[in-house]
Amino acid sequence: MNGKAALLLVNPKSRRGEESLPQVRELLSRAGINYVELLPESNETPSEAIKARAGKIDMVIVGGGDGSLNAAAEGLLDTGLSLGVLPLGTANDFARTIGLPTDLAAAIDIVAKGNTTLIDLGQANGHPFFNVASIGFSADLAMSLTEKAKKRWGKLGYGIVAARLLASSRLFSATLEHDGRVEGLHTLQMAVGNGRFYGGGMAVKADATATDGLLDFYSLEVDHWWRLLALLPSLRAGTQGEWDDVRTFSTKDLTIRTKRPRPVNLDGELKTKTPVRFTVLEKAVSVFIP
Numbered sequence: 001m002n003g004k005a006a007l008l009l010v011n012p013k014s015r016r017g018e019e020s021l022p023q024v025r026e027l028l029s030r031a032g033i034n035y036v037e038l039l040p041e042s043n044e045t046p047s048e049a050i051k052a053r054a055g056k057i058d059m060v061i062v063g064g065g066d067g068s069l070n071a072a073a074e075g076l077l078d079t080g081l082s083l084g085v086l087p088l089g090t091a092n093d094f095a096r097t098i099g100l101p102t103d104l105a106a107a108i109d110i111v112a113k114g115n116t117t118l119i120d121l122g123q124a125n126g127h128p129f130f131n132v133a134s135i136g137f138s139a140d141l142a143m144s145l146t147e148k149a150k151k152r153w154g155k156l157g158y159g160i161v162a163a164r165l166l167a168s169s170r171l172f173s174a175t176l177e178h179d180g181r182v183e184g185l186h187t188l189q190m191a192v193g194n195g196r197f198y199g200g201g202m203a204v205k206a207d208a209t210a211t212d213g214l215l216d217f218y219s220l221e222v223d224h225w226w227r228l229l230a231l232l233p234s235l236r237a238g239t240q241g242e243w244d245d246v247r248t249f250s251t252k253d254l255t256i257r258t259k260r261p262r263p264v265n266l267d268g269e270l271k272t273k274t275p276v277r278f279t280v281l282e283k284a285v286s287v288f289i290p
Contacts, residue, residue: 004058005034006084006111009046009072011064016088020104024063024086027105031112035061050075057081059288061111065089066131066198070267073121073128073285082286084111090200094130094267097195097210098289111288118283119210122194122266124276128284129266130210132198135256135274136172136189137220139265171223172262174274178217178254185247187219188228192254192278196238203238205248213282217254219247254278 008028012018028035036057038049050060050072062072063086076083086107087095098119100107121128171186193204193216205216222228222245234240241248254277261273 004056005036006059006061007050007053007057007081008035008037009049009060009062009064009068010037010086010088011062011068011071013064020063020086020088023104024108027108028061031108033061033108033112046072047075047078050081051078054079054081059084059111061086063088065092066094066267067269069094069130070128070269070271073130076285077121077128077281080286082116082288084108084288091198091268093132093197093200094195094210096197096201097131097208098287100290110290113288115289116286117211117289119285119287120194120213121281121284122192122215123279123281124192124264124266125272127266127271128281129194129271131195131267132191132193132204133276133278134189134191134198134265135174135258135262135276136187138189138191138199139263139270171221173259174219175257176217176254177257178249178251183247185219185221187221190217190219190256192217194280202235205241205250206238208238211283213280214250214252215254215278215280216250217248221245221247252280 010021010024038044059082060072060076061084062068066089068089085095085100086104087100087102092102121130122133124133171188173186176183191204193208195210196203196208198204204218208216218240231240231243234243240246256274256276258274263270264272264274264276
């Protein structure tokens with residue numbers, strides 16, 4: 001590859017970020033990809049860094065998990081630069097959605113080959129997200145999972161904290177407005193997906209893609225947490241809509257209101273609160289894919 005350089009943004013706090021950096025640099029050089037990095041003392045956010053260097057780079061390579069991608073979303077939307085993804089996070093759900101290998105050399109090879117596609121992004125109160133937004137149980141889980149726990153325990157950490165939380169979780173009420181309808185519900189969790197996977201391999205919907213121009217909604221309206229144990233295989237397969245106590249639909253525009261403001265989890269980051277309006281930005285970001 002010649003011409004301009006890639007801006008390399010590897011999140012040192014991601015599960016494999018810091019330890020993988022020397023290997024990333026070596027593989028990029030071997031693939032003939034010129035790159036620039038932020039200085040260690042830089043306090044710019046990923047999106048600020050992308051915007052500031054837009055004229056000098058022709059792509060952005062993000063190494064980390066879904067939260068790292070989320071931090072770059074504003075900058076990518078603003079500049080129209082293509083995104084290369086190196087799956088170095090705990091769950092790497094977006095990488096799974098677009099079919100990326102977890103092997104670093106293979107992921108860099110995909111960037112070097114230069115094949116891109118335009119993907120949709122979701123928006124929640126104007127905040128972009130790649131994968132899934134959730135309100136309820138998952139947002140509480142994101143609040144409880146520290147960076148340290150994620151790094152040390154990986155997916156097991158999700159499981160331990162989730163089991164504790166689940167035992168104390170209660171249903172809450174919400175109102176949905178979409179497609180000319182208003183619906184009231186009592187739920188343990190609601191999720192709004194742009195991609196397919198979230199939470200370390202759960203699926204919002206079996207056939208969801210990040211290119212279908214739709215947001216996929218589900219709500220877990222179960223009366224006992226142990227019902228979720230029976231639901232787990234369906235949640236992993238994305239077939240939870242077949243259950244009576246799970247509400248599902250697809251839409252382009254959805255507003256959710258709750259009695260008191262509840263945090264909204266976007267790609268594992270708590271970015272906004274209810275009331276929240278979800279919309280889809282179609283063909284918003286160019287991503288390198290196999």
